Amino acid sequence: MSSPALRFGRELARSRGARGWSQTALAKRMGYANSYVSLIERGKRALTFTFAVKADEVFETGARFQELYRLYSSSALLEGFSEFAEAEAGCSLLRTFQLSVVPGQLQTPAYAAALAAAAVHRGDITEAQAETRVSLLAARQESLRRADPPLVHAVMDEGCIRRPIGGRRVMAEQLAYLESLANSPHFMVQVAPFDLAERVPFRMPVVLLTLADRSILGYAESLARGHVERDRKTVTAWSGRYDRLQVESLSMAASLARIQAVRKELE
Template sequence: MPPSSQPLIKPNIRRKLLGAKLKRARIAKDLTVEQVADAVGHLAKQQKERGTPGDTKPMKLTVSTAYRQEKGETPVRDDLLAFLIKLYEPDDGGPEWGQEVESWVQLNKLSRLTGPWTESGRMAGPTYSDYTAAEAIATELRTFQPQVVPGLFQTAAYTRGVIKAAADAHLPGTYQAETLIQHREHRKLLLDGDTPPLVRAIIDEAAIRRSVGSPKAAREQLEHLIELSNRPYIMIQILPFSVGGHAGLDGGFDLMSIGGDVVAFQDGHQGGAFIDGADQVRTYQAKYELLQMQALATDASREYLEQALL
């Protein structure tokens, strides 16, 4: 394959998400990377014959560059992205496709910025959709949750209780509770797929002791956690009250392994922040390791959950 003229760089989470979306859309159209590169080459030939305005260079896409773009290793030119949007548009597009296109454009713009991905200055913060998109392409998920059961582990009744409680704190009409419930239910399908990610969860005892929803819903949630803890790709640890002060007192967070890199996500009241700086990620990894040592082992955690049912 011809060498790429694009620089190989350490991808940030915005570029990784864009690459994953491009790959998914290409596969949905039943196109190979080679076919996409050929289509771009055909367009570039037409541009060259017509002439391009000013200093604009005709588009060029080698197979190796296309693969790198889908891995998030190489930036995507705006005009190339516009062409791919047309090429990948599904026959039954509509509003959902429009929203998807908007997310591509936004991610491509944000991918050129450096530093943590949070709402500040020129950068719009990650949306719930961005978080779930990252979760869906991760091969390993590590989470610490001090207040509630992790979203992927919640039963439908528990989720409804959590979201209803949050909705009570918002102005009427500003919190789309039913939409969030549907999204949360869709997220949980990740654990039942053919290749689920490895999931490690540390849950504070407060989240287990806190009753959310009806007594029946609370019991069903405990039973579901026990069932999940028996799956070979899920490890649940309970952080007991007896530990006292611990490394996670400043809030919940996640670590996601994506394409050979690890990114952190810090929970926040008005959303959250993706963090992919090496030193900062190492800090979160060290914090998680401390919490693992302070929490009950997986077998002891399962016993704890079984006792909580009695």
Template sequence: MRFEAAPDGAKRLHRFGLAIRAQRERKGLTLADMAAACGYSTSAWSRYENGSPIPPELPAKLDEVMGTQGMFAVLWDVIKDEMWPDRYRDYMRLEDGAREIGEYAPYVIPGLLQTPAYARALFEAVNPDATPEAIESMVDLRMSRQIRLRSADPPYVSAVLDEAVIRRAVGGPAVLCEQLEALLPLLDTSRTLLRVAPLARGAHAALGAPLILLGLADGGQAAYQEGLVNGQLVEDPDAVRARRRSYDRVSADALTPGESAALITAVIKECKS
């Protein structure tokens, strides 16, 4: 899933950035002042003021630092869903409130688990005509999806990675090594479960396309099936159950977390050598 900002969403983000800049200048603060006060780098802050997607926790920090009494939080609530193109908007709204997220990844590391360097290399590969600024905006947007995983009430995330995923050197060996090392602490925790589907076991029920399953707060379920150009949000209960069965089958045939850790560690050693 590329999840680039929608054209209308990009305009709204640009206006939001202008509002940040106007309030900062009204307070007599520099870029460096604001970056330090809110805990970001000056370069990241410059991108936010120029219309890059912002971290979800930033509006509250803006209101606190600049004394705007909730103005930025309200503005963000109005525009946040507009960042996404129409074809992704409904999915992102569901993902944001999901209690459980399960993903089968046949090609690349799932976006929720990507490091910035891995995401950047991936965006550069699939968007060869994009400017560096546009690439950084895409990276910021992808990283913003991960904030909830570090919140006080994160969703439960499980993923089955095809062995090809952990061997595909997106960004080169160094970037892949960093990415794989970031996966190791997440393999088996109270909130995450990651496993590898080995190539040696051949075909399986989910083979062919990325699949995401969402367990919603109201007890409902949804699925997102990725296609070559775009994807399909599936909410029909029978269709979701069919995809859930496919995911369960590939999960059952995957390596254990311990076996997955051993394989990932072996691939890291290969990268470093």
């Protein structure tokens, strides 16, 4: 059985061939690089909803490619995540809190692959879905490095930096990457120490996105699904909790020192 990414790519190539277009001709019509279209057709590049919409527009196929994209995104991700990922790609400020693992936006490829492999081992997803999950994460991270990148503020429970995901070497590399991000003008990294104990205001991972129109969107996950929260009262309450968490967590300098100390223990 082919993966959803390959199904999308094959349909793109079939539609292109039916019109007698080369990859170069299609790329020009869609406004993408020829190499990008080639990778999409071979299922080697993460898809975006924007690309699917443009394909439907160029081929005049209604919502055919958008439906294939939804199959692609839902095959490996929680319900509700696709809506969040679309908003994330255009946000101006991203605030995230994680309880057990490093936030996806800050993960190295090896760290992300280790988490996906564990999900395959548990039987939660297939190997094809794991590949899709990792490639989607790479695409999300790339969007955060656009010409006008958002400010990313990540607060991590101390367990995130102490749990050796992927083994000592992978985790040491992950911590070194966090150190580099902490020195970037677009990233703020803080650690919520264990002794913050019951004062941690969230009992699940939470993300708050400030959008271009200055509205705020919230996102939280349970084991079964993701939930996008737009209710203004609820999101305002989450923002207040996040502000308190930021104040009570270790400072950025102290957080960096804690991350460096854990990395040295691993090495």
